Amino acid sequence: MSAAAGVAAATDGVVLSARNVDKLYGSTHALKGVNFDVHRGKVTALFGENGAGKSTLMKILSGVVAPTSGDIELEGLRVSFASTVEARDAGVSIIHQELSLAPNLSVRDNIFLGREIRTATGVDFAEEARQTRLLLEELEEDIDPTTLVADLRLGQQQIVEIARALSVDARILIMDEPTSALSASEVEVLFKVIRDLTSRGVSIVYISHHLEEALQVSDYAVVLRDGTVTATAEAKDIDLQWIVHNMVGDHYDRGAPPTGYAFGDVTLSIRDLCVADATKSHNLVVDHLSLDVRAGEIVCIYGLMGAGRTELLEAVAGRVPIASGEVLLRDRPLKGLSIAERISRGLVLVPEDRQRDGLVQTMSVGENLSLASIRSFVKGMLTSRVRERKLVEASIRDVHIKTAGGSATIGSLSGGNQQKVVIGKMLATDPKAILLDEPSRGIDIGAKAEVFRLLGEKARQGLAVVYSTSEVQECLSVAHRIIVMRRGKISAEFGPEVLKEEIMAASGEAVVH
């Protein structure tokens, strides 16, 4: 690629670096002794699976969070950013994966939010608009500065986010998944902008799940796995295989699909299901998708962000309305049933975001575990304390939760154990089919293995299991069948013997030639 020229002599040009950085969240070790260099005027790509610590590292570099230990050096000097504002003033800007725009304000107001151009009488809106227009022209995006951000397409919002980062004259620009919402032509423009920026001496950290795309623009590659840097190289020396190998590793006991029994009848049947985009109803996020899952079978749904995995699972569970098609549980249609009714029929969902959707933080571990199955220990009008305690104790044992007991607070548990509480809560309802949306998100590797072993155990007892993941390694753990989703459709279906590269190719992540 064009930007790869003249890389060799640049090792001395380190502008920002992390030295021996550790970060602990409660008992979770998110980063372990990480060393990371950002090269002046170059693009450094950071690779790693979800939960590998990429976002944490970027948050540390941009002042969002402070490292537990270790140093950040800017131009060779130790610095500590107390806030993103300090980091921005030092020339470090970040474009977050989740957009951080105020949708109720105009493009202009968003770009100048917090640093409005003031005059004696107020804000110089005309000057702000002029600068906004220049920035957007540079990004080849024709948006009126006074348009409300809420009225823009997601891709355009991403462009605005980028424009905002550029507007502060960043010397170091961190882009966390900048292309996930962009169309192909928008990606092309972004890459042109990136090349333009680097030629002006701006250093860029580029994070993406689209490996091939990232490799196109980057000069250096760094791979993180489980909070540790596993490999560093110049982009011209490496290929996809190298990245995948270092991202995923080989020495992780990933478990195997449970065998030695026959699957039962079809438990969950999804027929021609369509789900409309919550904001734009003519867009289908799940597009005429059909899938049958048998009792005892474990199906993994793999896909990139925005592929429609979450929407599919939530629609099946009754959380979001379906546009057309139907869902059957043991041949009985679920149309029109509430979430509660689906749970009592035996269909449960373990949501993706356990803090937001899974746990009630104000209640104890025991109360969370028993929440979905209260009816099973109500005698007459009142709950039976004895039966509830039994149920809670059985759940704690069943899903191996490490806790001081049912009365401990949720906050006292590690992420992995919190996740087991959410899973245990749903399993306590004695379901026939369980849907798990990214069950391994944000939990450590030991807990992941336990969660998958648990799923294997339950499948052997006749439970139909569907889980989604964005980590390719996790497809190759306990799943009997791997479904790859891309733009709301099933793009491929594999058995457990498939290669990682094939899965990634089907998802649009990496094209294998």
Place this chain on the structure above:
Amino acid sequence: MSETSVSPGRAGATPPARNLEIGRLLLEGRAFFALIVIVLVFSILSPYYFSLGNFLTMASHVAIFGILAIGMLLVILNGGIDLSVGSTLGLSGVIAGFLMQGVTLDALGIVLYPPVWVVVVLTCLLGGFVGLINGVLVARFKVPAFVATLGVMYVARGAALLITNGLTYNNLGGRPALGNTGFNWLGFNHLLGVPVGVLVLIVVSLCANTMLSRTAFGRWLYASGGNERAAELSGVPVKTVQVSVYVLSGICAAAAGLILSSQLTSAGPTAGLSYELTAIAAVVIGGAALTGGRGNVRGTLLGAFVIGFLSDGLVIIGISSYWQTVFTGAVIVLAVLLNAVQYQRRPKAVPGKAIPVPPAG
């Protein structure tokens, strides 16, 4: 006994941190300690304060706020707020008064004098109906609780004024000939030496407490107040729970309205003006979080007694009513401040303890 020694994991119950034990006890039992301090101080300042007779009188004042506050607690546990209870109280009193005066049915040319129990039931139904309007507005039509109940507050007050034309019903005693006597029983009579109003408060509290700690509905209420999305995904009928708490709050307000008009033997359309704020204050002083999910009946009762005993004490020692307002306000601010301290400290305390700095590298 402090208010925190409730069933596991309710409002309190974190594993104890030894060095903070005393401070924590004082913090979490604050409403209880405040009540003791109030009783002590006024007992020293006035010879009349510390007597059974006075306590019973004060308790029957507290009963009104207490019953309102229990209803309010349910709504606040759900993460909402009910500003309409004061007006519902006033409207209920007026309706009760209206029914006691006799209902003229023009078409039939007769005047109906319903017996007292019918009046009580109809009034409570009315309270429940006002609550239902609140609940449906909030749960079905997604109107913010503050705005929905503010609107209903005005409508109910206006209705009360319309019914009476701004006047007050004074004759609620009924006549033996009509078979509708006994309305004064609620406000004046004693059972075993305890005013009936206080007994009603006790019954309402016991029911609410059992409901919150021992029924599925209580658990659903805590869950949907703590995290509505998680509760819904766990199969909790969050909408039903939400509507129910407003209905219950409305019924509590009607009960309080009946007791108040019975105590006063009159029903005025402006009764209960700004009582909703006193009820909210009692709930907050009792340690409930306005964000929902945390709080209990015991704390709310303590809160109601703190406010009632404080304002009655100030009257007894002859402090001007303007100062009473200032004192009550100060207590509320202090309570909210302590709530903020209590609920903010907890989540931080966990990671704070769990981070030993590892050696670099």
